[in-house]
Amino acid sequence: MDAGIRIKVCGLRTAADVLSAADAGATYLGFNFFPKSPRYVNFDEAGDLAVDVPVGVAKVGLVVNADNALLDALTDRVPLDMLQLHGSETPERVAEIRARYGLPVMKVLGISGTADMDAIDVYSAVADQLMLDAKPPKDAVLPGGNGISFDWSLLSGRKYWTKPWMLAGGLNAENVAEAIMRTGTKQVDVASGVESAPGIKDANLMKAFCAAARSA
Numbered sequence: 001m002d003a004g005i006r007i008k009v010c011g012l013r014t015a016a017d018v019l020s021a022a023d024a025g026a027t028y029l030g031f032n033f034f035p036k037s038p039r040y041v042n043f044d045e046a047g048d049l050a051v052d053v054p055v056g057v058a059k060v061g062l063v064v065n066a067d068n069a070l071l072d073a074l075t076d077r078v079p080l081d082m083l084q085l086h087g088s089e090t091p092e093r094v095a096e097i098r099a100r101y102g103l104p105v106m107k108v109l110g111i112s113g114t115a116d117m118d119a120i121d122v123y124s125a126v127a128d129q130l131m132l133d134a135k136p137p138k139d140a141v142l143p144g145g146n147g148i149s150f151d152w153s154l155l156s157g158r159k160y161w162t163k164p165w166m167l168a169g170g171l172n173a174e175n176v177a178e179a180i181m182r183t184g185t186k187q188v189d190v191a192s193g194v195e196s197a198p199g200i201k202d203a204n205l206m207k208a209f210c211a212a213a214r215s216a
């Protein structure tokens, strides 16, 4: 039986955001530990938010090229269900993090053309899941959360991939159903597409996004 689309809302900063996202039907909630992000939360804030996450909804910790000192502190203080690696982590580093922390790891791959697709097989060997996100523009401050899409047709002729994957990049309530239909993805991720301003989640937009994703 098809379990339906799985939705990750990324960059939650308040208890109200957490409850709204969970009520809307998100299956993963992302907490962002990249200090330059408008969606950043510190470990104490994330630890408090984690308490409000309903059972059955996964708490995902997003880090960018994090070293062991940061990950030791993070995993000590925040009860995470998954780590999202959103930097330039090598396959060896992904494997090391997975073994050291005993948590499922989702590796993010930036996609802008066919040459980027080769990384999918390489990282499938070491990660539990992949996120295929738009590659950030060269002058971008943030490696993710930029509200830009990549060419979904790059995924249309894909061969069988061995690991679950999630589509990200510029998704919103208006385009998510089309994105699901065109790519065949079973999982979608959104950050800026459900915000009224950078880092400010909007309950109505989260509701509309989840409803549109489920309608596909």
Ligand SMILES: O=C(O)c1ccccc1NCC(=O)[C@H](O)[C@H](O)COP(=O)(O)O
Binding pocket: 010, 011, 030, 032, 034, 037, 038, 039, 062, 064, 086, 133, 142, 143, 144, 145, 146, 147, 148, 168, 169, 170, 171, 189, 190, 191, 192, 193
């Ligand atoms: O969202 C951020 O601020 C961010 C900063 C640094 C690394 C990653 C970041 N976001 C990661 C995500 O999982 C986003 O949801 C994903 O890139 C899609 O973002 P958007 O295009 O805004 O929906």
